[in-house]
Amino acid sequence: MGRHTLDNTMGATAEPPQAAQLRRLLTQLMEQKEQLIDAMTHRSQAAAAGYSAISAATVARTSPVLFDRMIDALGRQSPLNEDDLQVFRDYGKIRAQQGVSLPDIQHSWRVTIQDVLFAITKAGRDLEIPDALLLDTTHQLLALVDQATTAYAAAHREVELELSRRDLHMRADFTRALLLGTLGAAAVRQQADRYGLDPDVEYRAFRTRLTDPDTTDASPWSMRAAASYGLTTVVDGDLAGVLESARTLYTTSTIGIGPPVPLADLPRSFGLAGRALATAETFGRPGPNTLESLGVLPAVIADHDLGAELLRRLLLPLGTDAQAQLLIDTVDRYIDTGMRADLTAAQLVVHPNTVRYRIARFEGLTGTDLRKPHATLQVWWAIRYRETTRRGI
Numbered sequence: 517m518g519r520h521t522l523d524n525t526m527g528a529t530a531e532p533p534q535a536a537q538l539r540r541l542l543t544q545l546m547e548q549k550e551q552l553i554d555a556m557t558h559r560s561q562a563a564a565a566g567y568s569a570i571s572a573a574t575v576a577r578t579s580p581v582l583f584d585r586m587i588d589a590l591g592r593q594s595p596l597n598e599d600d601l602q603v604f605r606d607y608g609k610i611r612a613q614q615g616v617s618l619p620d621i622q623h624s625w626r627v628t629i630q631d632v633l634f635a636i637t638k639a640g641r642d643l644e645i646p647d648a649l650l651l652d653t654t655h656q657l658l659a660l661v662d663q664a665t666t667a668y669a670a671a672h673r674e675v676e677l678e679l680s681r682r683d684l685h686m687r688a689d690f691t692r693a694l695l696l697g698t699l700g701a702a703a704v705r706q707q708a709d710r711y712g713l714d715p716d717v718e719y720r721a722f723r724t725r726l727t728d729p730d731t732t733d734a735s736p737w738s739m740r741a742a743a744s745y746g747l748t749t750v751v752d753g754d755l756a757g758v759l760e761s762a763r764t765l766y767t768t769s770t771i772g773i774g775p776p777v778p779l780a781d782l783p784r785s786f787g788l789a790g791r792a793l794a795t796a797e798t799f800g801r802p803g804p805n806t807l808e809s810l811g812v813l814p815a816v817i818a819d820h821d822l823g824a825e826l827l828r829r830l831l832l833p834l835g836t837d838a839q840a841q842l843l844i845d846t847v848d849r850y851i852d853t854g855m856r857a858d859l860t861a862a863q864l865v866v867h868p869n870t871v872r873y874r875i876a877r878f879e880g881l882t883g884t885d886l887r888k889p890h891a892t893l894q895v896w897w898a899i900r901y902r903e904t905t906r907r908g909i
Contacts, residue, residue, distance in 0.1 A: 823901030
């Protein structure tokens with residue numbers, strides 16, 4: 517906007533004294549526009565980190581039109597119109613796309629408005645503008661700034677949300693590719709730094725269930741909670757992710773965790789996390805579960821033929837009544853206590869001789885000698901396999 521625009525806006529003939537004074541004041545500001553913009557640009561870059569990351573020319577590129585819109589609205593003595601507001605919305609979008617944060621923009625604007633108010637005061641004194649008119653012009657400018665701030669801030673947030681959603685999708689895609697092994701070793705190293713992963717550090721994969729595959733917030737251990745531990749995604753309806761090997765998960769949800777491996781080996785860790793999850797679900801073990809904590813239980817559910825044979829040979833001869841269940845429970849507890857009849861009796865609240873009687877009866881019915889380690893392992897395996905059949909696995 518130039519001098520002729522102000523003349524057209526405020527009228528060139530029969531101009532009231534106050535309007536003429538305002539026109540002179542705004543014309544003076546327009547004549548200083550380039551100097552003001554240059555000073556404000558450098559002040560913004562010095563005051564806000566977001567602006568220092570982009571060139572002065574890029575910072576200044578949007579300033580002239582914003583300056584013109586403000587001066588024009590002051591000349592009209594009216595609020596910003598819809599066309600003006602759209603200019604400020606576009607400005608907010610541009611700054612968001614440039615990576616300048618909203619707090620940095622607002623801080624820059626506070627610095628800029630101070631410069632403009634100083635320029636208005638100085639020009640007013642030079643032109644002998646009445647203090648009342650200067651005060652009124654200041655109030656109008658601040659009201660326009662409020663309007664502009666509301667417009668650019670809303671547009672900035674929209675772009676931020678869109679960029680955030682896009683980043684989440686990209687992170688999820690990268691995590692999925694990392695876990696499924698669809699990225700080559702070179703691509704893994706190239707992209708790892710972008711997502712805060714160290715190619716020289718070992719990580720664990722984890723996997724848990726989402727109660728509703730169409731709703732990522734439906735799991736007791738939600739996407740938001742999981743994301744606080746590392747990268748997350750959804751694989752075949754399950755919540756999955758990458759965890760620093762030193763991190764500990766705090767949750768009561770059933771989660772399978774793979775062993776620590778280099779980034780390029782995460783598909784193996786993820787596969788084992790899946791086995792750990794399936795095993796933990798089968799045996800009703802909530803919380804974080806690893807192959808180390810589960811022992812040989814994953815093998816029990818993996819080898820159905822062996823489990824079925826041990827069940828047929830060692831447990832079916834006992835029958836299926838309550839007495840058979842009592843013998844199995846006692847033997848299970850007996851093995852768990854390290855073959856200690858006294859500890860087993862304390863846990864079952866019976867006399868140790870009762871435990872000894874039940875153990876002897878079990879051995880007699882099954883032809884097993886629990887003093888032999890390999891026999892004890894087979895009985896334990898049969899009992900665990902029986903659990904899977906009772907759970908319908």
